[in-house]
Amino acid sequence: MEGGTAPTRKVMVVVDPTRESAAALQWALYHAVLERDELILLHLENPTSWRSRSTFSFFKRYSQPPTSAASSTSSSEGGGGGGDLDFLEQMKRACEVAQPKVRVHIERVDMEGKDKAAIILAQSMVLSVDLLIIGQRRSLSAAILGSRRNGGSAKGSRTLDTAEYLIEHSKCTCIAVQKKGQNAGFLLNSKTHKNFWMLA
Numbered sequence: 368m369e370g371g372t373a374p375t376r377k378v379m380v381v382v383d384p385t386r387e388s389a390a391a392l393q394w395a396l397y398h399a400v401l402e403r404d405e406l407i408l409l410h411l412e413n414p415t416s417w418r419s420r421s422t423f424s425f426f427k428r429y430s431q432p433p434t435s436a437a438s439s440t441s442s443s444e445g446g447g448g449g450g451d452l453d454f455l456e457q458m459k460r461a462c463e464v465a466q467p468k469v470r471v472h473i474e475r476v477d478m479e480g481k482d483k484a485a486i487i488l489a490q491s492m493v494l495s496v497d498l499l500i501i502g503q504r505r506s507l508s509a510a511i512l513g514s515r516r517n518g519g520s521a522k523g524s525r526t527l528d529t530a531e532y533l534i535e536h537s538k539c540t541c542i543a544v545q546k547k548g549q550n551a552g553f554l555l556n557s558k559t560h561k562n563f564w565m566l567a
Contacts (some may be wrong), residue, residue, distance in 0.1 A: 375498040379407040379474075381487055384454045387502030390546030394553050395500045396465045398565070399542070406462055406471045409490055410455055413478045484532040496539050500546060503530040503543035503556065534558055 380395050382388045392408075402405055455473050462471045474494070476486055491499050530543035534557060544554040554565040 373394040375493060376391065376404045377407060378498045378500065379402050379409050379496040380490055381499075382408045382410050382455065384459055385502065385504075387504045387545070389458075389502070390553070391500050391502035391544040392462070393546070394464060394544045394555075394565075398553075399498060400466055400469055401501060402468045404469050406466070406469050407494060407496065408455065408458055408462070408471065408473045409487065410473065411478050411483060412475055422526075484529045485518065485538075487529070487533060488536060491537060491539060499533060499537055499539055501530045501533060501539040501541070501543055503528070503545050523551050530556070543550060 378395060378400055380388075380392050394424060394432075394452060395406070453477075457474060459471050462469065474489060474490065478486060485500070487501070530541075531565060533541045534543060545554040545556075546552075547554055555563040555565060557563075
């Protein structure tokens with residue numbers, strides 16, 4: 368197509384300092400995000416939740432000293448240290464190194480006791496997101512119970528985990544990502560593909 372450029376998409380990845388979140392972002396950077404896309408890192412702030420900083424070791428490979436480009440784009444994200452800022456800025460920097468032509472920004476939302484899935488769903492609609500990506504941890508029992516979903520229980524996310532609920536109710540395409548071992552690839556779930564295996 369001469370002179371035609373692909374339309375810009377908004378890709379949102381739900382991020383927190385967990386292996387599942389790191390895997391989702393890793394998959395997004397290398398398999399989903401295109402050159403002119405806008406990448407939104409959505410972080411739900413919950414003061415009573417995790418405080419771990421050691422679970423996102425994937426990003427240490429990419430946390431080179433910030434270049435002038437990376438530091439200028441990061442400065443808009445506000446100051447004040449702390450674990451949340453550390454991991455969010457580290458994730459953002461990793462995105463800028465892996466995909467230098469993609470615009471990356473962080474969205475923080477206070478959970479305030481609200482339902483996680485409902486907040487993510489609302490943010491994806493407010494920001495007109497085209498693709499929503501979330502890390503998923505599934506035990507064997509969750510996988511078995513998840514296969515029993517019927518269309519009748521649209522009441523909430525009690526019977527489905529957050530990722531499954533988003534897949535079912537999101538207006539945009541939602542992909543749940545699980546990383547299987549160091550080099551074993553990814554297991555993907557969406558409305559149209561269940562347990563789709565992709566090599567790293």
